[in-house]
Amino acid sequence: MANHKSSIKRIRSNETKKLTNRYFHKTTRNALKKLRGTSDKKVAATLLIEVTSLLDKLAKRNVIHKNKAGNLVGKVTRHVNALK
Secondary structure, three states: OOOOHHHHHHHHHHHHHHHHHHHHHHHHHHHHHHHHOOOOHHHHHHHHHHHHHHHHHHHHOOOOOHHHHHHHHHHHHHHHHHOO
16 A cells, blocks of 8 residues: 555556546447448448547557558558448
């Protein structure tokens, strides 16, 4: 157990940040799964905008690495472009 008041506060704030990061990361993964499972191009195009935004926000908040976000955006964009 931490002895200093500041370290106790840090533990509390880290736990809160961990929960919010986990929520946003899981939400993004579910959106990616939904996008990859879609076969309609119009629906996929609207989902692509949403997923791209979520990935960029995660990269900006350092939840995922910016290169990983870029790679995922590229992959799902190619998937949407390949749909008929």
